[in-house]
Amino acid sequence: MSSTIRATLAPSVAAPLSFEAAYREHAQSVARWARQLGGSSIDVEDVVQEVFEVVSRKLPRFRGDARLTSWLFEITRKTTANHRRRQRWRFWQPGASRTLACASSDSRDPLAELERRQMADLFYAALDRLPEKYRTVLVLYEIEGLSTQAIAELRQLTLSTVKVQLHRARDLFIARYQHILKRGPS
Numbered sequence: 001m002s003s004t005i006r007a008t009l010a011p012s013v014a015a016p017l018s019f020e021a022a023y024r025e026h027a028q029s030v031a032r033w034a035r036q037l038g039g040s041s042i043d044v045e046d047v048v049q050e051v052f053e054v055v056s057r058k059l060p061r062f063r064g065d066a067r068l069t070s071w072l073f074e075i076t077r078k079t080t081a082n083h084r085r086r087q088r089w090r091f092w093q094p095g096a097s098r099t100l101a102c103a104s105s106d107s108r109d110p111l112a113e114l115e116r117r118q119m120a121d122l123f124y125a126a127l128d129r130l131p132e133k134y135r136t137v138l139v140l141y142e143i144e145g146l147s148t149q150a151i152a153e154l155r156q157l158t159l160s161t162v163k164v165q166l167h168r169a170r171d172l173f174i175a176r177y178q179h180i181l182k183r184g185p186s
Contacts, residue, residue: 017068019056030076037080037136039124040117050079051061066156073124073154074151081132126177134169141166 012122027048034047054075062071139145140154152162 017059017062018050019059021069022055022059023052024070024071030072031068032144033073033076033083034080037077039127040120041124042080042083047076047080047083050083051076054079058175067153069155070154077132077136080134084128105145108115116177122177126173126180129176129180132173134165136164137162138173 020038030051031044031048034044034051039043051072055072058075062068105181127138130138136155137151140151141148146154148159150167151157151166152159155162157165165184
């Protein structure tokens with residue numbers, strides 16, 4: 001019996017995945033998810049490291065009831081949400097300051113680059129104001145480019161739930177974005 005058929009019929013019977021193999025096969029996906037879910041101000045390397053710390057602790061207990069990518073995505077989503085919460089808390093700490101990231105750019109027009117960064121900041125400010133379930137589905141669909149079926153499988157939700165969440169997420173995002181444009185990001 002092939003390993004694919006064995007994994008499909010009885011995932012818990014299949015040979016356990018090693019930490020090294022999980023990292024090698026999925027670290028780039030975890031980094032991409034963290035970047036998209038966390039926005040421009042998240043430290044992707046920290047999130048990836050923290051995700052795989054959790055994976056190293058919990059992998060021996062992974063029974064294969066869900067797809068490995070679904071399990072990794074949930075760990076990444078929760079870890080990224082925790083990082084975002086901590087970041088917001090640090091922003092309000094005394095002595096904290098918001099500064100424009102000083103990343104080098106290939107752009108020849110510094111003003112265009114500044115405008116691009118400001119638009120990205122406004123986009124993520126609106127995205128940050130969405131409830132987590134709507135934020136996640138919107139990021140996966142609009143930024144990651146996943147289909148509603150793929151999101152349903154990844155999040156282990158029904159297709160109709162994903163479609164409803166996506167519709168609500170879009171409506172809420174537009175409202176939040178328009179509010180930010182009128183009032184400013186604060």
